[in-house]
Amino acid sequence: MLNLLPLIQNETLKVWKKKRFYVIVLILVVLIPIFTYAQMKMAQSSEDKDWRSKLLQQITDYQNALSSDRIPEEWKTQRRVMVQQLQYYLDHDVNPNSPNAVTFTRGFLDNSITLFIPLMVLAIASDLVSGERTTGTIKMLLTRPVRRWKVLLSKAVTLTLYVSLIIVTTAVLSYLLSGIFFGYHGWNQPVFTGFQVQGSAVDSSQVHAVPQWLYILMQSGLIWFSAMTVALLALMVSVLVRSTAASIVTMMAAIIAGTILANMASSWHSAKYLFAVNLELTNYLKGTPPPIEGMTLPFSLLILAAWSAVSLIVSFVVFTKQDMMN
DSSP states (O other), X not given: OTTHHHHHHHHHHHHHHTTHHHHHHHHHHHHHHHHHHHXXXXXXXXXXXXXXXXXXXXXXXXXXXXXXXXXXXXXXXXXXXXXXXXHHHHHTTOOTTOOSHHHHHHHHHHHHTTTHHHHHHHHHHTTTTHHHHHHTHHHHHHTSSSOHHHHHHHHHHHHHHHHHHHHHHHHHHHHHHHHHHHOSOOTTOEEEEOOEEETTEEEOTTOEEEEHHHXXXXXXXXXXXXXXXXXXXXXHHHHHOSOXXXXXXHHHHXXXXXXXXXXXXXXXXXXXXXXXXXXXXXXXXXXXXXXXXTOOHHHHHHXXXXXXXXXXXXXXXXXHHSOOOO
C-alpha cells in the first residue's frame, strides 16, 4: 500500500493540474443561483396560498389528469402514487416543499443524479487513460519499475476521491448559495421515507419520518454509489478506446440514451438490467415508482455493483495485457 501512495499522489496532481475540477465548480457556481432564483420566483408567485392549499391543488391536478385518455398508463400510475403520497403529507401536517436551503439541496441532488452529476464525473473520468495515450505520457509512466495493475489501481483510487469530492462540493455549494435566498434553516425538518410502491398502490405501513440532514446523508450515499458506477464504466472505456474524444462521446451517449430509455422502457422488462435504468437510486427513498415494475433498491444496487465489477475486471485485464506503447 505504501508503494501506491506516491502513484495516487501523482495521479491526483495530474487531474488537479488539468483544472477540470475548477470548471466543475464554476459550472455549479453559475447554475445553482439560476435554479435557486427560479425556485424563489415560483415560491413568490404562489405565496398567496398556504402550503396545504398548494398540495390540495396538486392533488386535484393529478386527479384531473387521470381522467384524460391522452396520458400514457405509466404516467397515470406515477400520478396515482403521487396523489397518495401528497395526501399522506397532508394527513400528517408536514410541508414537503418548505422553502429553505436544505430542502433546495435535497431537491437539487435528486434532480442531478441521472444526468448532471454523471456528466461532471465524465469530465474527470473519461480520459484518465486515453488522455495519456494521446499525449504520450503513458509510455513514460509504464517504463518505471511499477507493476501495471498498481498504475491502474492508483487511477481508480484517484477517481474515487474526485467522485466523492464532486458530490460533497455539489451539496455544499447548493446549501451555501441557496441559503442566500431561502435562509440556512431546515436541517431538522421531517421528511417521510419508506413508501413501498406496488403497481399504482402505495404501502405506507413502513413510512417513517427522518430529519432532512439524515435524509441528505442517505441520499448522498446512493448518489455516490450511482456516480461510482458511471466513473468505473468511464474508466473502462478510457482503457479500451485510444481517443479521448471517442471515450467522452461514448460515455455521454450511453448516459443520455439511458436517461431517455428510463422514461420509455416500462414495457421492456429486460431493460432493467441496463446500468442507466438503475442510476436513479434516490427514487427509492422518495417512493417514486421505478422505471420498470418490480425493480427494488437491492435489485438496482446489485445491478450497478455487477456493472462496476465487470468494468474493473475488464479494465485491469486489458490494461495489464494490452500494448500501451503504440
